[in-house]
Amino acid sequence: MGLLFGSFATVLVSRVPQKKSIIKPASHCPHCKTPIRWFHNIPVLGYLIQQGKCASCKKEISVRYPLIELLTMLLFVTCAQKFGVDLGLFLRDWVFMVLLISIAFIDLEHRIIPDRLSLPGLAWGLLTSPLNDQPGWMQSLIGAALGFGIFYALAWFYQWRTGRSGLGGGDIKFLAMLGAYVGPMGVLQTILISSVLGSVVGIFVGWVSTRGVKNGSLMKTSIPYGPFLAVGALAAYLLGEILWTPYLNPT
Numbered sequence: 001m002g003l004l005f006g007s008f009a010t011v012l013v014s015r016v017p018q019k020k021s022i023i024k025p026a027s028h029c030p031h032c033k034t035p036i037r038w039f040h041n042i043p044v045l046g047y048l049i050q051q052g053k054c055a056s057c058k059k060e061i062s063v064r065y066p067l068i069e070l071l072t073m074l075l076f077v078t079c080a081q082k083f084g085v086d087l088g089l090f091l092r093d094w095v096f097m098v099l100l101i102s103i104a105f106i107d108l109e110h111r112i113i114p115d116r117l118s119l120p121g122l123a124w125g126l127l128t129s130p131l132n133d134q135p136g137w138m139q140s141l142i143g144a145a146l147g148f149g150i151f152y153a154l155a156w157f158y159q160w161r162t163g164r165s166g167l168g169g170g171d172i173k174f175l176a177m178l179g180a181y182v183g184p185m186g187v188l189q190t191i192l193i194s195s196v197l198g199s200v201v202g203i204f205v206g207w208v209s210t211r212g213v214k215n216g217s218l219m220k221t222s223i224p225y226g227p228f229l230a231v232g233a234l235a236a237y238l239l240g241e242i243l244w245t246p247y248l249n250p251t
């Protein structure tokens with residue numbers, strides 16, 4: 001299931017930013033447009049059979065495809081292990097994993113977080129929240145509102161102080177969506193983890209990219225924040241109580 005939905009995630013990653021239908025047409029090579037035969041379309045295996053090249057035009061197939069498929073499988077199994085196999089796993093946990101992976105990779109490549117994923121994702125997160133004990137529908141609602149509110153206020157403040165926008169509108173809606181899955185405590189964890197990770201990577205990328213450049217400013221280095229938010233939310237979702245319990249019940 002993880003490999004199949006991972007394959008679906010790769011379709012989302014390549015088609016949603018281009019505003020294309022995710023159902024039609026059937027999978028085809030992005031270079032020569034030749035439809036991909038079913039046995040070449042098997043997750044991971046198809047990539048290996050074709051040795052990473054299109055069977056028809058021999059252009060390279062991005063290694064992103066099998067990687068996303070494997071990553072999705074890994075997260076599906078992790079969720080099943082942690083939350084148990086029930087309706088909440090199929091309708092909520094797994095859907096959340098596909099959303100996280102698709103949005104992270106789209107932001108990484110295109111620097112956008114499409115409303116077409118984050119807004120239905122938010123609605124779905126609120127709608128399915130009664131299926132799981134954690135965070136529950138009330139916490140889910142508060143989480144979404146808190147996520148939206150914190151980033152909205154932050155974006156407004158940054159714009160006011162600097163005159164340029166730092167946080168994109170996509171990030172705001174994405175954090176609202178994440179809040180619907182991880183709840184208010186999870187939102188705080190997500191922000192903490194993602195901003196620490198983002199700062200470390202941002203400073204590193206800035207340092208590498210401004211070396212040799214005169215007056216290169218570290219502060220103006222732009223890296224997409226979505227992937228860090230996704231990692232933070234994943235940590236909150238899977239390890240939330242481990243991260244929080246020591247602070248809530250100091251014994």
Ligand SMILES: [Zn+2]
Nearest residue numbers: 029032054057
């Ligand atoms: Zn081709």
